[in-house]
Amino acid sequence: MIQYPMVDLKGQYNKIKNEVDNAIAEVINQTAFINGPAVKRFQANLEQYLGVKHVIPCGNGTDALQLALMALDLQPGDEVITSTFTFIATAEVIALLKLKPVLVDVYPDTYNINPDAVEAAITDKTKAIIPVHLFGQSAHMNRIMNIAKNHNLYVVEDTAQAIGADYTCPEHHKTKKAGTFGDIGCTSFFPSKNLGAFGDGGAAFTNDNVLAEKLRMLANHGMKVRYYHDYVGVNSRLDSIQAAILDVKLKYLDDYASARLKAAEFYNNAFGNTEEITTPVTAPFTTHVFHQYTMVLNGLDREELMKHLAAKGIASAIYYPVPLHLQKAYRDPRYGQGDFPVAEMLSKKVLSLPMHTELTEEIQQRIVDSVLEFIHQ
Numbered sequence: 322m323i324q325y326p327m328v329d330l331k332g333q334y335n336k337i338k339n340e341v342d343n344a345i346a347e348v349i350n351q352t353a354f355i356n357g358p359a360v361k362r363f364q365a366n367l368e369q370y371l372g373v374k375h376v377i378p379c380g381n382g383t384d385a386l387q388l389a390l391m392a393l394d395l396q397p398g399d400e401v402i403t404s405t406f407t408f409i410a411t412a413e414v415i416a417l418l419k420l421k422p423v424l425v426d427v428y429p430d431t432y433n434i435n436p437d438a439v440e441a442a443i444t445d446k447t448k449a450i451i452p453v454h455l456f457g458q459s460a461h462m463n464r465i466m467n468i469a470k471n472h473n474l475y476v477v478e479d480t481a482q483a484i485g486a487d488y489t490c491p492e493h494h495k496t497k498k499a500g501t502f503g504d505i506g507c508t509s510f511f512p513s514k515n516l517g518a519f520g521d522g523g524a525a526f527t528n529d530n531v532l533a534e535k536l537r538m539l540a541n542h543g544m545k546v547r548y549y550h551d552y553v554g555v556n557s558r559l560d561s562i563q564a565a566i567l568d569v570k571l572k573y574l575d576d577y578a579s580a581r582l583k584a585a586e587f588y589n590n591a592f593g594n595t596e597e598i599t600t601p602v603t604a605p606f607t608t609h610v611f612h613q614y615t616m617v618l619n620g621l622d623r624e625e626l627m628k629h630l631a632a633k634g635i636a637s638a639i640y641y642p643v644p645l646h647l648q649k650a651y652r653d654p655r656y657g658q659g660d661f662p663v664a665e666m667l668s669k670k671v672l673s674l675p676m677h678t679e680l681t682e683e684i685q686q687r688i689v690d691s692v693l694e695f696i697h698q
């Protein structure tokens with residue numbers, strides 16, 4: 322039986338139960354289930370938190386990415402560059418819209434997209450870049466934005482795992498939230514994300530008034546005036562109950578990030594002198610909100626370690642076991658085994674440990690001891 326799961330949503334809920342229950346009850350009392358006051362309130366508060374002009378709430382993070390690409394008016398066959406080491410949603414929306422996913426490798430220490438590889442992948446068909454802020458820290462946005470500017474490309478940021486992370490430009494020393502550099506940022510409110518709803522949810526954000534209006538229309542059947550459809554859109558909404566819950570949790574997001582960081586530092590200190598483990602590295606230009614605590618195992622049998630932990634009631638997980646270029650649905654004659662050596666190495670060697678807002682030092686010590694016991698047995 323798993324006693325120490327990857328996330329502890331129940332423990333987190335218990336601490337804010339009254340506030341959350343009241344917020345849900347208010348929506349039910351108002352019966353404003355769709356686009357009610359709670360949605361507008363959450364939207365405004367998230368705009369302020371992110372320092373961005375427009376937040377467009379939608380059904381989930383995958384929809385946010387799809388809406389973003391739809392808003393940019395790309396044509397079938399246009400190339401969109403993204404990381405091969407990410408959750409499938411990032412590339413899925415590119416393929417669904419009949420655009421061409423162009424995959425590139427990542428850095429071995431931060432696991433984030435490598436801007437040199439992005440630059441090398443640009444062709445005259447390239448129209449956009451989707452950097453992913455993987456596991457909770459920002460990709461190198463200054464470099465990505467410079468590349469985009471030089472080649473006249475759009476940038477859509479996948480911030481599903483890094484909402485709240487701060488990026489400080491090494492050139493201009495300005496600090497902004499991850500997801501607010503590109504043309505459009507996208508995030509997910511999937512329950513286990515850092516800002517998680519009690520169901521599905523997502524949002525796109527932008528500082529561009531024209532893109533904001535288009536995103537809002539696309540998420541609502543392409544209409545601005547009811548029953549007049551200017552675009553072929555989709556139906557993608559954040560419902561009012563989810564928005565009410567998220568609005569409560571947004572107030573605690575920075576506290577949640579601190580708790581995650583503290584837990585990550587505990588693991589880092591505990592494993593710092595262990596050759597068999599490479600702890601995650603935070604790049605100097607970003608804070609890390611540790612959506613996942615993901616380490617690289619050196620010369621250890623990952624399956625056996627996972628079994629050893631599970632026998633002690635400790636969960637562990639592999640994010641991600643197969644890079645996108647080796648996924649069956651994304652087979653492409655341009656790519657094969659060996660093409661993206663860093664991502665392929667990571668997919669074989671990474672392991673994520675329990676990471677959430679409710680970890681105590683006692684629980685973490687138990688996890689650490691179990692990992693070290695496996696190594697030194």
Ligand SMILES: *Cc1c(COP(=O)(O)O)cnc(C)c1O
Nearest residue numbers: 381382383408410481482509511
């Ligand atoms: C979770 C996630 C998504 C998709 O979000 P959903 O709300 O599950 O659709 C997209 N990209 C990344 C990197 C994610 O982690």
